Amino acid sequence: MNGIEIRQVFKRYGAVQALSNVNICFGEQKIYGLLGRNGAGKSTLLNVAANRIFADGGEVLVDGERAAENDRALSKLYLMSEKTYYPENMKVGTAFRWAKNFYPEFDEEYARNLAGSFVLNTSSRISALSTGYLSIFKLVMALSVNVPYVLLDEPVLGLDANHRELFYRILLAKYGEKPFTVVLSTHLIEEVASIIEDVVILKEGKVIRNESREELLSKGYTVSGGARAVEDYLRGREVLGVDAIGGLRTAYVLGKPDRSNPELEFSGLDLQKLFIQLTGM
Numbered sequence: 001m002n003g004i005e006i007r008q009v010f011k012r013y014g015a016v017q018a019l020s021n022v023n024i025c026f027g028e029q030k031i032y033g034l035l036g037r038n039g040a041g042k043s044t045l046l047n048v049a050a051n052r053i054f055a056d057g058g059e060v061l062v063d064g065e066r067a068a069e070n071d072r073a074l075s076k077l078y079l080m081s082e083k084t085y086y087p088e089n090m091k092v093g094t095a096f097r098w099a100k101n102f103y104p105e106f107d108e109e110y111a112r113n114l115a116g117s118f119v120l121n122t123s124s125r126i127s128a129l130s131t132g133y134l135s136i137f138k139l140v141m142a143l144s145v146n147v148p149y150v151l152l153d154e155p156v157l158g159l160d161a162n163h164r165e166l167f168y169r170i171l172l173a174k175y176g177e178k179p180f181t182v183v184l185s186t187h188l189i190e191e192v193a194s195i196i197e198d199v200v201i202l203k204e205g206k207v208i209r210n211e212s213r214e215e216l217l218s219k220g221y222t223v224s225g226g227a228r229a230v231e232d233y234l235r236g237r238e239v240l241g242v243d244a245i246g247g248l249r250t251a252y253v254l255g256k257p258d259r260s261n262p263e264l265e266f267s268g269l270d271l272q273k274l275f276i277q278l279t280g281m
């Protein structure tokens, strides 16, 4: 089976069960959103997938082959993470040239063009880049490696709004030209909601949702109105949560809406609101 298959993965750090029986398949040519609150296990999962850390149990397969100690399988994926693995003093432009040794499909010209779009100075030392520009450098690398599976752990950390927009546009343009798999872990759910096709939600090391965004959002709806009318409406229904502002109530409900009360307003679920309800305290 093609894709990255994560089978029955467990990972514990001392008393913390960071991953608990995680089973997911990141298929080919799709953009996944990997969502979860702080400490939910997103980075651990991506690091296990990329064989950067070892799981206590379970296995990772890349296109059907076990990934552990398997250079051919691992060369198909690239993880952009918080850690940087470049020699001290290496310059941005040198890293672009150097990358070809590890990733034969690395497109140096494309990387230089992207650096130009972000105004990333290729003669800067990587160690001297600001937080935002270090993220930009790592993004440029990740977008230029041309491997089938690209894992991005909080890729827009420290980027200003303009640079984030630019990144999303470039990602979609690249994907539109030649689709590949992107697993994007982020807390900026609203920003990526329109980009991602499938949503994986982790909570306390467990996968609590793994389905298409459309499917997930079609499972429920939002109803709002006066407190009394909404409370009456909610009786006997499966309610994910309710927001209250003064006398106004907005509720997130599973199932199909009953629009018979004209005092109530109905709309679709939004991913961020749904996420908050699903992963709340």
Ligand SMILES: Nc1ncnc2c1ncn2[C@@H]1O[C@H](COP(=O)(O)OP(=O)(O)OP(=O)(O)O)[C@@H](O)[C@H]1O
Binding pocket: 013, 016, 017, 018, 036, 037, 038, 039, 040, 041, 042, 043, 044, 045
């Ligand atoms: N090297 C480590 N040593 C000890 N505990 C760790 C280590 N790495 C992760 N953990 C713990 O494992 C859990 C999952 O951490 P992880 O970094 O995977 O979460 P995350 O979803 O990426 O969080 P965030 O959104 O805050 O980055 C947390 O409780 C974290 O403290």
